[in-house]
Amino acid sequence: MKILVVLNDAPYGNERTYNGTRLAGALARQEGNAVRVFLMGDAALAAHRHQKVPSGFYNLEVLLGSIVSHAGVIGVCGSCMDARGMTADDLIAGAHRSNLDELTQWTSWSDKALVF
DSSP, X not given: OEEEEEEOSOSSSSSHHHHHHXXXXXXXXXXXXXXXXXXXXXXXXXXXXXXXXXXXXXXXXHHHHHHHHTTOEEEEEHHHHHHTTOOGGGBOTTEEEEOHHHHHHHHHHOSEEEEO
């Protein structure tokens, strides 16, 4: 199954991005699934590399990295990155600067689209 997960909220503060990332990771680990994650709005910050979180707290850099390690694809809204002062060099390994055109293509590609 081809699954698109769109995340909108800040990486920390509420748990929507965390829960969407956990679900995307679980789906990516299942054989036969192809998972793409698009980060927009404040969720773009979830793909920022070198995150430092308190001991025992979840780390979205690690969770997104697990999706990538299971052949998942991570796109980050370019205009959202610009608004937050992020560059491509700030992104975790496996994430790329993306745009609305790619999100449109991914939406048409997917069998299921989940939005958090």
